[in-house]
Amino acid sequence: MRILFLVHGFNSLSQRLHVELAERGHDLSIEFDVNDAVTREAVAAQRPDLVLAPFLKRAIPEDVWRRVPCLVVHPGPRGDRGPSALDWAVLEGAERWGVTVLQADGRFDAGPVWRSLDVPMRAAAKGSLYRHEVTEAAVAAVLDAVERLEAGRGPAPADGPAAGRERPAMRQADRAIDWAADDTATVLRKIRSGDGMPGVRDRVAGLEVSLFDAHPESRLTGRPGALLARHHGAVCRATADGAVWIGHMTARTGAPAADPAAPALKLPAALVLGGAAAALPEVAGGHRDLWYEEAAGVGYLHFPFYNGAMGAGHCARLLAAYREALRRDTRVLVLMGGPDFWSNGIHLNLIEAAESPADESWRTIEAMDDLAEAVLTTGDRLTVSALAGNAGAGGVFLALAADRVWARRGAVLNPHYKGMGNLYGSEYWTYVLPRRAGAENARAVTEARLPMGTAQAGRLGLVDEAFGTAVADFRAGVRARAEALAADPALPALLAEKRRRRAADEAAKPLARYRAEELARMRFNFYGFDPSYHVARYNFVFKIPKSRTPLYLARHRR
Incomplete structure (x- = not known):
C-alpha cells in the first residue's frame, strides 16, 4: 500500500512503525503537520491508500479524511478521549491501560475503532512506557488494521463496553x-x-x-x-x-x-x-546512572544516561568504569546501556549550554572517541554491546566498536549524523561501519538518514543477533548468551583471532589515522564557516518546529 505518515514530529513510535511497515513492503512517505494546505499538497502528491497519524496534535482536514482512510493512534483504551491520555494513566497509577487505532471522522479520538489492545503498566516515567508497552501495542494494532484495510475488510468488532472516558488536557x-x-x-x-x-x-x-x-x-x-x-x-x-x-x-x-x-x-x-x-553533600544514593555487576565470568556495565545523551563527563566516567571492569577476572564484558536508550551520542543540551558550544562539542567528541578506542583495543576478552533500547548517531557507532552486537527486536537504530546539520561524525565510524557492512552499504547507510530496525541491521551486518520483545526477556537472553560465550572452550582461539585481525587492521591503517581524518572534518562542522550544525543543534534542543518536511523523509516531494 501507499501510506503517508502525517506526524507532528518523527518520534520514536513513528520511527518504529515506519520500520515495521517498510519491512512488509509498503510504499512510505512522511509529512510533518505544518498546516492544512501542506497536508493537502502531500496527499495530492503521494496519492496514498492510507494516511497514518501515529503522533498528531491537530485534527486532519475534513476533505482529507473524507477522501482517504485516515487512521489515528491514540495512547489510551477504547473510549478514552483527550490529549493527555498517558499523562492521566501515570498520574492516577493505572495498572492497565490501552492503545487504540481509530479512523478520523472529524471528532477527536472518537471515530470508528479498527483495533484496541490492552497494555500493562509499570511504575515508570511516561516516556519509558510510551517507548515500550505503548509502542509494542501500537505496532500490533496498526499492523492488524493495515492488513484489514489492505484485504478490503473493515474495523475489528469491539469486545465489551468502552474502557475509557473523555478527559481534559492535563494542567x-x-x-x-x-x-x-x-x-x-x-x-x-x-x-x-x-x-x-x-x-x-x-x-x-x-x-x-x-x-x-x-x-x-x-x-x-x-x-x-x-x-x-x-x-x-x-x-x-x-x-x-x-x-x-x-x-x-x-x-x-x-x-x-x-x-x-x-x-x-x-x-x-x-x-x-x-x-x-x-553546597549540598555529594552522596551516592538510590539513583545511579552507571554501575557494574558480574556473574559466571561475565561483566555487565550499565549506563542508563538520561535520553541516551553523553556529555564529556559521562564519557569520562564510563571510560573509567570500563577500565576498572577490565581489571576484573572476566572473559566477556557486556556494555548494557539502559532500558530506553543504549546511547544517542553527544549531549547536545550540555553543548548548547556551554560558554563555547564549539569548544564543548570538540571536548565531547574527543571523549567519545577515547571511549570507542578503549573498546576497539580490548584484546584480552570478548566485548558485547547489548541494545535493549534505541541508539542513534555516535551511539550506534560506539556500539559497533564491540566484537558482538545484540539487540532487542523492537530496538530502532539511526546510524547517521547528517540530520544534525550535515555533521560528519566520529567514534571511528569510518572504520567500524565498513568493517561490518562493506564500503558500499556503509555509504548507503549514512546517506539514507532513515531509522533502521534490527532485521535490516542484521542483513547489513550491524547487528549479530536480535531477540526478545520485552527488556526483561532480552536481558535474560543476553545473560544466557554471554555466559555461554564465557564458558566456550573455543574462546581463547576467538580472542587470538580477534587480536590478529586488529593487528592486521592497524598495520593497514592505524586507528589514529581514522580518528585524525574524522576529526578534521568535525573541526569544520564545529569551527568552520558553515553554521548548519550549530543552527540544527539550537533548533533541536529548543524544539523549534520545522517549517517543512526534509526531503529525505518526504519522498513524495523529491
Whole structure:
C-alpha cells in the first residue's frame, strides 16, 4: 500500500512503525503537520491508500479524511478521549491501560475503532512506557488494521463496553507537588506523568523550574521540600515520608529570548541550580546512572544516561568504569546501556549550554572517541554491546566498536549524523561501519538518514543477533548468551583471532589515522564557516518546529 505518515514530529513510535511497515513492503512517505494546505499538497502528491497519524496534535482536514482512510493512534483504551491520555494513566497509577487505532471522522479520538489492545503498566516515567508497552501495542494494532484495510475488510468488532472516558488536557495544577503533604509515591507519579514533556513546574532554591527524571531514594530523609544531597548532576529532595532524586530540570532563563513560551533547555538538575546544588553533600544514593555487576565470568556495565545523551563527563566516567571492569577476572564484558536508550551520542543540551558550544562539542567528541578506542583495543576478552533500547548517531557507532552486537527486536537504530546539520561524525565510524557492512552499504547507510530496525541491521551486518520483545526477556537472553560465550572452550582461539585481525587492521591503517581524518572534518562542522550544525543543534534542543518536511523523509516531494 501507499501510506503517508502525517506526524507532528518523527518520534520514536513513528520511527518504529515506519520500520515495521517498510519491512512488509509498503510504499512510505512522511509529512510533518505544518498546516492544512501542506497536508493537502502531500496527499495530492503521494496519492496514498492510507494516511497514518501515529503522533498528531491537530485534527486532519475534513476533505482529507473524507477522501482517504485516515487512521489515528491514540495512547489510551477504547473510549478514552483527550490529549493527555498517558499523562492521566501515570498520574492516577493505572495498572492497565490501552492503545487504540481509530479512523478520523472529524471528532477527536472518537471515530470508528479498527483495533484496541490492552497494555500493562509499570511504575515508570511516561516516556519509558510510551517507548515500550505503548509502542509494542501500537505496532500490533496498526499492523492488524493495515492488513484489514489492505484485504478490503473493515474495523475489528469491539469486545465489551468502552474502557475509557473523555478527559481534559492535563494542567500544571493537576500535577503540582505539595512537598509538605505528598509522599514519595505521589511525587514520583506527578513528575513521571510529565516526563519528557512538559515536566512539572516547581520552585527550587528560589528558581522557577520544571522537574524531570525522578527516582526514589530509600535512605535519606529530611524536612519535606528540603534539598538533601547531590550525586553526578542529580539532586535529592525530601518528601513527606522519604525523598526522591531529581535528575533533570529546566529553568526559564534558558529559553530563546525571541519566544518566551518556547521550551527551556533541559539540563542536569545540579547544573540548573548552580551554587544551591554545589553546597549540598555529594552522596551516592538510590539513583545511579552507571554501575557494574558480574556473574559466571561475565561483566555487565550499565549506563542508563538520561535520553541516551553523553556529555564529556559521562564519557569520562564510563571510560573509567570500563577500565576498572577490565581489571576484573572476566572473559566477556557486556556494555548494557539502559532500558530506553543504549546511547544517542553527544549531549547536545550540555553543548548548547556551554560558554563555547564549539569548544564543548570538540571536548565531547574527543571523549567519545577515547571511549570507542578503549573498546576497539580490548584484546584480552570478548566485548558485547547489548541494545535493549534505541541508539542513534555516535551511539550506534560506539556500539559497533564491540566484537558482538545484540539487540532487542523492537530496538530502532539511526546510524547517521547528517540530520544534525550535515555533521560528519566520529567514534571511528569510518572504520567500524565498513568493517561490518562493506564500503558500499556503509555509504548507503549514512546517506539514507532513515531509522533502521534490527532485521535490516542484521542483513547489513550491524547487528549479530536480535531477540526478545520485552527488556526483561532480552536481558535474560543476553545473560544466557554471554555466559555461554564465557564458558566456550573455543574462546581463547576467538580472542587470538580477534587480536590478529586488529593487528592486521592497524598495520593497514592505524586507528589514529581514522580518528585524525574524522576529526578534521568535525573541526569544520564545529569551527568552520558553515553554521548548519550549530543552527540544527539550537533548533533541536529548543524544539523549534520545522517549517517543512526534509526531503529525505518526504519522498513524495523529491
